[in-house]
Amino acid sequence: MSPEPDVSVVIPTCNRPELAVRAARSALGQTWRNLEVIVVVDGPDEATVKALAEIGDPRIEVIVLPERGKAPNARNVGARHARGRWTAMLDDDDEWLPTKLAVQIGLAEASGVPDPVVACRMINRTPRADSVMPRRLPAPGEPISEYFTVRRGLFYGDGFIQTSTILASTELWRRVPFTVGLRRQQELDWALRALREPGTELIYASEPLVLWHQDEDRDRISLQNPWREQLEWLRASRDLFTPRAYAAFTLSVLSSMTAPTRDVKLFRELLAEARGQGRPGALDYLTHLQIWALPPSMRHRLRDLIVGRPKSPPQPQDDRVPADVD
Structure with missing residues (x-):
């Protein structure tokens, strides 16, 4: 070395x-x-x-x-x-x-x-x-x-x-x-x-x-839901996003964070944010709806069923070797 x-x-x-x-x-x-x-x-x-x-x-x-x-x-x-x-x-x-x-x-x-x-x-x-x-x-x-x-x-x-x-x-x-x-x-x-x-x-x-x-029973940053903080970050970072991206983030990432509250006011607030500051597409609306309609455990199972594959072990490590948010 x-x-x-x-x-x-x-x-x-x-x-x-x-x-x-x-x-x-x-x-x-x-x-x-x-x-x-x-x-x-x-x-x-x-x-x-x-x-x-x-x-x-x-x-x-x-x-x-x-x-x-x-x-x-x-x-x-x-x-x-x-x-x-x-x-x-x-x-x-x-x-x-x-x-x-x-x-x-x-x-x-x-x-x-x-x-x-x-x-x-x-x-x-x-x-x-x-x-x-x-x-x-x-x-x-x-x-x-x-x-x-x-x-x-x-x-x-x-x-x-x-x-x-x-x-x-x-x-x-x-x-x-x-x-x-x-x-x-x-x-x-x-x-x-x-x-x-x-x-x-x-x-x-x-x-x-x-x-x-993705050990879902272990505490990790990606399982935290500081949605107000994330909304503030999104608004402050508006110049980093196109209108399409701004709306997509709002109706997917922020939607996933707020859905557990079951607060209809928040459901509507995110829709207003996406429409007022971004340009949502049809799939963004559908994503927002399914996130709020389905429990997280069901969404996780559906995700793994549709886009997953049976688990396989990672390649072995050898020190002797020479020189999808919901």
């Missing part, structure tokens, strides 16, 4: 030592060997520090923050400490398949653009089934906000980006940090802002290279 790694891997974690170790091992098991793994522990956490030390790999650096600042802050700290030309983010409850970095670095270096943002497909694993997301890649000339938000079916995941799939230049991560304090849509917010920077372009690896564990 050279003194300067080609790529830095940033893993934020807090009080989940088993998951942090699993994520770190999946990074260390990459076929691209010249890397460093920066685990940012979000506040004092002796159990996690001890578990990571037991891995015994000199490529791991552990940074313990003095107090909790949440995942966006931890990722920003990791990016500031990164030494590699490239930095890839990895959430502690996700895993990478072994060729993930090799494929993405190859795409980045062949892209011909100064600041490529390279994402990939992922295996979305629920307790019932696996599905691959995104189900489609961006069409030529398609506005990026519409790719991420406008559905072509009733279930999310047509266009998609998730933190653990993203590799970009370390300089870009520093120039466009994550928004501290934003609880949901952290990667969407980052991607929309980053892709407005000069010289950037979104590139996807067509194969799934990340295993996303």
Whole structure:
């Protein structure tokens, strides 16, 4: 391993030592060997520090923050400490398949653009089934906000980006940090802002290279429903969305957050927001209606039945390898 790694891997974690170790091992098991793994522990956490030390790999650096600042802050700290030309983010409850970095670095270096943002497909694993997301890649000339938000079916995941799939230049991560304090849509917010920077372009690896564990019985950020906060973020970020994308986000993401309240006033409020500030399509109205009409458990089962496939084990990791929101 050279003194300067080609790529830095940033893993934020807090009080989940088993998951942090699993994520770190999946990074260390990459076929691209010249890397460093920066685990940012979000506040004092002796159990996690001890578990990571037991891995015994000199490529791991552990940074313990003095107090909790949440995942966006931890990722920003990791990016500031990164030494590699490239930095890839990895959430502690996700895993990478072994060729993930090799494929993405190859795409980045062949892209011909100064600041490529390279994402990939992922295996979305629920307790019932696996599905691959995104189900489609961006069409030529398609506005990026519409790719991420406008559905072509009733279930999310047509266009998609998730933190653990993203590799970009370390300089870009520093120039466009994550928004501290934003609880949901952290990667969407980052991607929309980053892709407005000069010289950037979104590139996807067509194969799934990340295993996303959607354990619906475990507390995770994606299960929180701070809908008022998200509406405020959407309104403040209006310039990042086309009218079509604004309406699609309102009637899918915000609808999913508010539907458990069963408050008809909120149902109507979101319709008014989408119509007044955006340009909804027929499928957006249908999405809004089915989210409010069907219980989440039923929607989840239908999603897995229609777009899922039987669960299959991920590719094995080997440290000895040489150098769809509802």
